Each structure stands twice: as structure tokens, then as C-alpha cells.
Amino acid sequence: MTTTTPILIIGAGFAGLGMAIRLKQTGRDDFLIIERAGDVGGTWRDNHYPGIACDVPSHLYSYSYLPNPDWTRVFSPGGEIQAYIRKCAEDEGILPHIHFHTDMQESRWDAEAAEWVVTTDKGVYRCKILITGTGHLADGHMPDIPGLDGFTGEVFHSAAWDHSADLNGKRIGVVGTGASAIQIVPEMQKIASELVVFQRSAPYMIPRWDRAYTEGERRMCARDPQVVEDLRSEIFWSGEFNFAQRRNIPRFLNEAKALALGHLETHIADPDLRAKLTPDYEIGCKRLLISNTYYPAVAAANATVEPSALARIENGQAVAASGAIYDLDVLVFATGFEAVRPPFAARIFGTEGISLDAHWDRGMQAYDSIAVNGYPNLFIINGPNTGLGHNSVVYIIEAQVDYILGALDHIAAQYVEVIEVRPEAEEAYMQKLDGMAAGTVWLAGGCKSWYVDQRSGRLTLVWPDFAHSFREENGTFHPEGYATVAAE
Amino acid sequence: MLDTQPYRQGAVTVDGVTVRYRVAGPDNARAPLVLVHGTAGSIDGHYGYIFPMMAYRQRVIALDFTDPGHDRLDLAHLVAQVRAVIEAEVPTGPVTLMGYSLGAVVAAQTAAEMGDRITNLILAAGWLKTDTHQRMRGRVWRALRDQGSENLTEYMTFCAFSPAFMNARTLDDMVKAAGMLTITPFVEKQMDLNARIDIAVACETITAKTLVIGCTYDMMVPRHHSKQLFGAIEDARYTEIPSGHAVVHERAAELFYHVDRFAAQPDGFAAGTIIPAQKP
Numbered sequence: 001m002t003t004t005t006p007i008l009i010i011g012a013g014f015a016g017l018g019m020a021i022r023l024k025q026t027g028r029d030d031f032l033i034i035e036r037a038g039d040v041g042g043t044w045r046d047n048h049y050p051g052i053a054c055d056v057p058s059h060l061y062s063y064s065y066l067p068n069p070d071w072t073r074v075f076s077p078g079g080e081i082q083a084y085i086r087k088c089a090e091d092e093g094i095l096p097h098i099h100f101h102t103d104m105q106e107s108r109w110d111a112e113a114a115e116w117v118v119t120t121d122k123g124v125y126r127c128k129i130l131i132t133g134t135g136h137l138a139d140g141h142m143p144d145i146p147g148l149d150g151f152t153g154e155v156f157h158s159a160a161w162d163h164s165a166d167l168n169g170k171r172i173g174v175v176g177t178g179a180s181a182i183q184i185v186p187e188m189q190k191i192a193s194e195l196v197v198f199q200r201s202a203p204y205m206i207p208r209w210d211r212a213y214t215e216g217e218r219r220m221c222a223r224d225p226q227v228v229e230d231l232r233s234e235i236f237w238s239g240e241f242n243f244a245q246r247r248n249i250p251r252f253l254n255e256a257k258a259l260a261l262g263h264l265e266t267h268i269a270d271p272d273l274r275a276k277l278t279p280d281y282e283i284g285c286k287r288l289l290i291s292n293t294y295y296p297a298v299a300a301a302n303a304t305v306e307p308s309a310l311a312r313i314e315n316g317q318a319v320a321a322s323g324a325i326y327d328l329d330v331l332v333f334a335t336g337f338e339a340v341r342p343p344f345a346a347r348i349f350g351t352e353g354i355s356l357d358a359h360w361d362r363g364m365q366a367y368d369s370i371a372v373n374g375y376p377n378l379f380i381i382n383g384p385n386t387g388l389g390h391n392s393v394v395y396i397i398e399a400q401v402d403y404i405l406g407a408l409d410h411i412a413a414q415y416v417e418v419i420e421v422r423p424e425a426e427e428a429y430m431q432k433l434d435g436m437a438a439g440t441v442w443l444a445g446g447c448k449s450w451y452v453d454q455r456s457g458r459l460t461l462v463w464p465d466f467a468h469s470f471r472e473e474n475g476t477f478h479p480e481g482y483a484t485v486a487a488e
Numbered sequence: 489m490l491d492t493q494p495y496r497q498g499a500v501t502v503d504g505v506t507v508r509y510r511v512a513g514p515d516n517a518r519a520p521l522v523l524v525h526g527t528a529g530s531i532d533g534h535y536g537y538i539f540p541m542m543a544y545r546q547r548v549i550a551l552d553f554t555d556p557g558h559d560r561l562d563l564a565h566l567v568a569q570v571r572a573v574i575e576a577e578v579p580t581g582p583v584t585l586m587g588y589s590l591g592a593v594v595a596a597q598t599a600a601e602m603g604d605r606i607t608n609l610i611l612a613a614g615w616l617k618t619d620t621h622q623r624m625r626g627r628v629w630r631a632l633r634d635q636g637s638e639n640l641t642e643y644m645t646f647c648a649f650s651p652a653f654m655n656a657r658t659l660d661d662m663v664k665a666a667g668m669l670t671i672t673p674f675v676e677k678q679m680d681l682n683a684r685i686d687i688a689v690a691c692e693t694i695t696a697k698t699l700v701i702g703c704t705y706d707m708m709v710p711r712h713h714s715k716q717l718f719g720a721i722e723d724a725r726y727t728e729i730p731s732g733h734a735v736v737h738e739r740a741a742e743l744f745y746h747v748d749r750f751a752a753q754p755d756g757f758a759a760g761t762i763i764p765a766q767k768p
Contacts, residue, residue: 233767234652252537468766
């Protein structure tokens with residue numbers, strides 16, 4: 001069965017839905033979304049581990065055009081974010097456009113028809129314009145642990161939490177100390193008989209200024225939308241301020257470091273544990289974490305911080321790189337996502353028949369962080385150089401959606417059949433980004449992170465500037481960067 | 489490894505006193521940006537964020553005012569210091585001049601006097617003519633100072649920040665911030681000068697493309713002053729930041745956004761435009 005649609009969107013998370021909602025709001029109905037799972041929400045659907053919450057305050061981490069007065073906390077729990085996303089999809093009439101349980105297996109450019117041919121497990125789609133909204137945090141990364149098959153207890157990834165597993169009173173190992181791990185660990189510490197945290201490198205952590213909103217505050221937000229707008233502005237610009245840390249300005253970097261190390265000192269009295277928990281790189285090089293509960297949890301009597309990676313499983317026991325051996329009943333892999341080489345890229349084949357993943361053998365790159373030469377009529381939302389270390393990615397997504405709306409207007413007005421970024425425009429954009437990235441803490445901070453592609457040493461994931469400048473530079477379509485072929 | 493930006497120190501002599509300044513950032517198509525601080529300020533105190541961040545975009549020059557040493561400080565003394573720095577560092581060609589608070593008053597007067605040398609002007613939380621509201625505040629300040637009150641810097645801090653900014657912090661944090669202010673004889677002279685400002689006539693003669701930035705919750709120099717500047721300067725556009733007077737601390741990144749955008753494209757908005765806030 002072949003389905004034909006002018007616009008096909010892959011993924012129904014913040015990006016894909018945001019695209020669809022804006023298409024609908026601007027009067028377009030000619031699109032479909034394919035979604036591999038059975039619900040909207042993307043990473044917020046997949047991640048439902050105990051303790052999940054967002055690191056960006058909710059009043060900002062939401063669509064600007066669909067404010068939600070009902071957030072219960074400054075940093076709302078993940079379930080609430082997922083419910084918000086679902087409500088947006090329902091209210092805006094997007095659900096009928098979504099084909100659920102439909103996994104994109106291959107997208108191939110058909111030059112003759114000037115269309116994308118998208119093969120899924122539910123049939124073939126043909127579309128003029130292909131838009132990916134597959135996100136950075138879509139496919140869990142599982143490290144290759146020798147002997148893991150021989151582990152007899154429960155094993156799962158943080159993004160595929162097994163709620164049927166009984167963890168009470170168990171000996172639980174958490175692998176990783178990233179953003180997911182630090183939310184999971186305090187929850188596990190409460191229920192485990194013993195907890196071991198495998199820490200390859202200690203993260204920086206700052207206090208979480210969280211609190212519940214009262215009913216009165218929620219009603220205030222509902223009654224006066226200006227209150228929400230003011231809050232969004234306040235949160236956004238406080239976040240923007242912190243770009244100076246990532247930019248690596250000593251004064252601001254040192255202020256952040258003092259805050260983080262002060263937080264560590266406040267909570268961790270034991271000098272040995274404090275030493276283990278002290279990072280060995282510059283703050284912000286890896287994602288800066290926020291938590292009030294992680295340090296108390298790892299300082300608890302039933303918790304152990306193993307200051308090395310999980311190396312292998314031997315005789316059913318967990319062996320750390322340091323040689324330490326632990327008897328465990330459960331292993332939770334909070335080991336992050338395939339962000340540097342997103343799996344969707346291996347499934348998209350352009351004009352030369354080469355996959356985007358192979359094309360990106362020196363790391364991801366895209367003109368205006370959205371389009372790739374050799375892959376016409378394709379727009380990538382939340383792809384290369386769109387991540388932020390200091391602000392809300394929903395803001396970036398909205399800017400990219402605006403860009404695509406502009407591109408679609410241009411395509412319609414000029415009767416464009418094929419639109420492809422010029423290679424020299426893409427190269428010039430990347431040179432500009434390289435210049436902007438030089439000297440930032442992501443490159444100069446002395447760490448290994450998922451922001452940088454180790455094959456090239458390039459900063460491929462992060463937009464190395466303020467979020468507002470992303471909108472200034474990439475929030476409007478730039479026809480001059482593209483070559484187009486008009487319909488005859 | 490910190491990205492320690494190299495900056496060059498410079499100095500000029502004006503009326504027999506040394507005025508120090510810093511220069512950083514690449515020379516490019518943008519006019520060099522000259523930053524003028526306000527009362528009780530300094531490069532680090534008022535431009536600790538804008539100076540290094542703008543230096544990633546363009547050439548930036550910032551000066552620290554020096555007490556000329558007279559009993560009474562006049563606007564002309566400070567204008568002379570700004571002029572001397574501009575003449576030393578940008579002897580020819582266009583200049584973007586930015587002032588904050590009293591620095592905005594100095595910058596406006598300088599722009600009026602230097603004519604087409606100052607092609608672009610940014611006035612953040614500045615004013616045209618001291619009014620009763622400001623004089624009342626100055627009177628309380630003077631009384632606390634004369635009493636040697638320990639609450640003087642707390643009073644200044646209370647006036648400087650918006651309720652929203654304070655409420656995101658603890659009382660302790662705010663008291664600590666107040667403790668970092670030092671009142672020198674030079675600051676006293678600046679406070680005295682603040683009570684005597686009237687640049688209404690000069691503002692009518694400013695030809696520079698001007699961006700006036702008012703602060704919505706400013707209790708020291710309320711935004712009606714910025715609107716007066718917006719009206720008085722012919723080629724002016726106006727925008728507002730939802731901040732107290734201490735916008736250089738409270739909303740440094742938003743201030744950067746407006747400064748950067750205007751410095752890149754001074755004619756991005758026509759004269760008379762009220763530039764809307766960026767809605768995130």
C-alpha cells in the first residue's frame with residue numbers, strides 16, 4: 001500500500017508535533033506524521049523512570065503558543081509534560097494526522113518523481129517534503145558490557161524502564177551519572193537494600209530551585225495569561241545569562257563552579273566521597289546537572305559510589321574498571337542516548353544513494369542546522385548544532401518550525417519541485433559555527449561528551465551561542481542558500 | 489582551560505587625571521562600541537557581562553571614570569573623559585556609543601557635542617532632566633549618607649532591583665549584594681551631579697541613530713525618562729526590558745540581545761519604532 005502526502009513528518013514528539021500544530025494553525029492540512037510508538041510525546045513518552053522531571057522550568061519548556069497555567073511545579077514531573085504534549089495534540093486536532101506504530105525503515109530520494117519514498121513496517125509513503133523530528137534523545141545507548149548475558153538479575157535501560165520489576169529491598173546498580181541517572185539514583189536509594197552507582201566521571205551539580213505552585217498561583221496564571229508570559233521571559237533570559245559560562249568567560253565560569261562545588265560541600269561531609277564526586281574537567285563541558293537529592297542519596301549508608309565504569313559481568317557479578325566487584329540483583333543502564341550518530345540518519349538515502357549517516361562520517365552537519373546538500377526536500381528539526389547547554393530546546397524547535405514554514409511558503413510561491421542546499425552555503429555555515437565554537441567550554445573544557453563528535457573533534461550537537469541568536473539567524477528561511485528547480 | 493580573552497589596557501590624561509580604559513574584540517564591519525558606565529559603576533561593575541560577550545562580536549572599548557578632583561563634578565568633566573578615549577582609540581570613522589544610567593546622560597551629551605562622529609547611540613536607563621521623583625530619592629540618599637547609616641547600600645540595592653529579581657533570591661542574598669557596594673567621595677559627587685541633570689536642549693541636536701532602552705520596573709530612573717529621550721532625540725527607537733534599574737545585572741543577556749542587534753544593524757528599525765520584546 002502506498003500513501004501519498006505532500007508533507008510527511010517523522011516523529012510525534014515536541015518537534016514533530018510542533019511542526020504539525022503550526023502547519024494546522026497556518027491553515028495547512030496536507031501532512032501526515034508517522035510515529036513508531038503508540039502515543040505522542042517522544043522522549044517524554046519513552047522516559048517514565050522513577051523521579052523523571054525536566055531540567056528546564058515548565059513554563060518555558062512548553063510551546064509559546066500553547067501556554068499551560070496548570071503546571072504543578074517549577075520543574076514539573078515527566079508525566080505531566082507527557083500529558084501536556086498529548087493534550088496539545090488532541091486540542092489542536094493533530095491525532096487524526098498521525099499514523100502510530102509506523103516505523104520509518106528507509107527513506108530514499110526518487111529523483112525522477114522528485115519525491116521521497118519512505119518505507120515503513122506499515123507500507124510505503126511518498127511525499128514531496130520530508131521533515132524529521134526524531135530528536136537527540138530518542139534511541140537509548142547501551143554500552144557493550146562483556147558477559148552481560150550472564151547477569152541473572154533484572155537489566156534495563158533508563159528509557160525502557162520495567163515497572164513490573166520488583167526493586168524493593170534489592171541490590172541495585174545504576175550505571176552512569178548523567179541527567180537521567182541523577183534523577184533515578186535518589187529514588188533507588190529509597191528502596192534498595194544496597195545501591196551502587198558506577199561513575200565514569202563525576203558531574204557538576206547545582207541546586208534545583210524547585211517548588212510546587214499553589215492552586216492560587218495556577219488560577220492566577222489561568223486568569224491572567226500575561227503572568228505566564230512574564231514568567232517565560234524571566235526564565236528564558238536567566239537561562240540566556242548562563243551562556244557566558246559555556247562561552248568560557250572566566251568570571252561566569254568561576255561563579256558557576258563556586259555554586260556547584262559549594263553545593264557539593266554542603267551535602268557531602270566525608271572527604272573521600274567528596275573527592276570522588278569532584279569533577280576533573282571544566283564546568284559545563286558536560287551537561288550541567290541540577291538536583292537537591294542526588295548528593296544526599298549517594299551519601300546514604302546503603303549507597304556506594306564506584307568511581308569507575310562498569311567493565312564486565314563475571315560469574316554473575318558486576319566488575320568495575322577499578323577491579324571492584326559487586327553482587328547485584330538489578331542493573332539500570334542510565335547511559336544516555338545515541339545522540340552523536342542518530343540512528344535515523346542511517347535510514348535516509350539522498351541523491352547519491354548514500355545514507356545520511358555515511359555522508360556524515362566526519363560528524364553531523366547541516367546548513368542553518370536544518371538542511372543537507374545531497375538530501376533535497378528534507379528538513380531536519382533538532383538535528384546538528386541545535387542542542388543547548390543553557391536553555392530550552394523547545395525554543396529552538398519553534399525557531400526551526402518557523403524556518404520550515406517560510407521554506408514551504410517559498411516553495412509554494414515559486415512552484416518549487418526540488419530544493420537543495422548549495423554545498424558552498426553549507427560549508428560556509430559550518431565554518432562560521434567552527435569559529436563560534438572555538439574556545440567554548442564544550443571544546444576547551446577537558447572532557448569527553450556527547451556534544452562533540454570524537455571522529456572529527458567538532459562540536460556537532462550544540463548551537464555554540466545564545467539561544468536568541470539561533471532564532472535571529474535560523475528562525476527565518478534563507479532562500480539564497482538553496483538551489484531550486486521549479487515545476488514545468 | 490579558560491577562554492581568557494586578551495584585552496588591551498589603555499590610558500589617556502584628561503584635565504590632569506589619568507583615565508583608564510580597555511579594548512577587546514575584532515575589528516570588523518561594525519562601528520567600534522564605546523561603553524560608558526553609570527553612578528557607582530565601573531567596567532566590571534556595569535559591563536562585566538556586556539564587555540566580554542560583545543567582544544566576541546566586535547571591537548569594544550570601555551572606560552572607568554576617574555574623579556577629576558574638583559569639589560563639584562560637572563557633566564562636562566565626564567564628557568571630556570569619554571571624548572578623550574574616543575579620540576585616542578577611534579580617531580576617525582563611525583562610533584557606536586553606549587551609556588547606562590548616568591553613563592547614558594554622559595553619552596547623550598557627548599553625542600550632541602561630537603555630532604556625526606557618533607553614528608549610533610544606545611541609552612540604557614538614562615534620563616533627560618532630573619525630576620521631583622528622583623530628587624526625593626536623592627534627598628533620602630543624602631540623609632542616610634550624612635547619618636553614616638549602614639542601611640545606605642541596602643537602600644540603594646532596594647531601589648536598584650525589581651521585585652521579581654529579588655523574589656527569586658533570599659533576603660540574605662540581597663543584603664550580601666548590598667554589602668558589595670562601596671561609597672567613595674567620587675560616588676558622592678556623582679550623586680550630587682545626578683540631581684542637576686538637564687540635557688533637554690542638547691538631546692534635540694543629537695543626529696546619531698539612537699536606541700533608547702527603558703526598564704519597566706525601574707524605581708531609580710523610571711521608564712518615563714527613557715520615553716522622554718525617545719521623544720527628544722530625532723532618530724530614536726525605543727525598547728523596554730522588564731527589569732529594575734540594575735538591568736546590567738538583572739537582564740544582562742536581554743540587554744546584550746538589544747545592544748548586539750542594534751550594533752549589527754542600527755537601521756533595523758525606523759526612527760519612532762517601539763521595538764517589541766522578544767517573546768521566547
